[in-house]
Amino acid sequence: MLRAVDKHSGIPAYLQIMNIIKKEIMIGNLKEQDQLPPVRELQKTFNVNVNTVMRALERLQMEGILEAQHGVGYFIKESKMIKPEVIEILEKSVKELKEAGIDLNTTILILEEVWRNVK
């Protein structure tokens, strides 16, 4: 479910962690009021320092996504799960793109460009 961070991607670890957690919420693996694993466990899972975990969680708090309870744990505060239709739209495209031999990075670059141009 939760995976380690990629330390060679150039993307700051705390950003990656934020995104991983957001993703888990969006696909429904984490729902409102669910408790996160303890920070000392997250630290091992993501393979980073506690402070880095804290930075990620603090920012997710600021975004209203998490809530901290001192001495207890971190909880999902706001969770808007993505509709299955949305996943399906992407699944269809991804299949076609993979068949065309396109890789993920290329797809993201083109996607950003297309996003800007489509009305």
Added chain:
Amino acid sequence: MLRAVDKHSGIPAYLQIMNIIKKEIMIGNLKEQDQLPPVRELQKTFNVNVNTVMRALERLQMEGILEAQHGVGYFIKESKMIKPEVIEILEKSVKELKEAGIDLNTTILILEEVWRNVK
């Protein structure tokens, strides 16, 4: 065509520059043997220091995408343009996603997840 870098995204500027140039190549705005604008101009366009431009261009050289000619300029060495069909696949999805009220960041997060799961 070329846009300034987003200094608040958390993504290192040199990575953003690399991606912008790759994107221009993929959509066909830059073709093999085309010359890039001079580094002192790129510096202004991207709103960064020369050294940061250099770092991006050096790495693109290492990836075999650019070639430097001292005293002359930077040239596109390898350019594989994306097929229009691929763009169309994404355009169709993007339209649907926008209509569903999904934003770009969310799309990218879900896309990465879907990419991992689709065979």
Added chain:
DNA sequence: TTTTGTGTTATAGTTAATTAGTACACTAAT
């Protein structure tokens, strides 16, 4: 040969991200 336009290199300083290590603070169960 000089000038202009280009890439290249180097130094010094700043800031952000990350780590290690330690200690403290709150909560709930015993």
Added chain:
DNA sequence: ATTAGTGTACTAATTAACTATAACACAAAA
């Protein structure tokens, strides 16, 4: 009251990214 499990805070040090500034090196045209 104690303990175990949790979050929180702080200091010190390291590294990567970035900036400003300046100088140097090569190529082509005047």
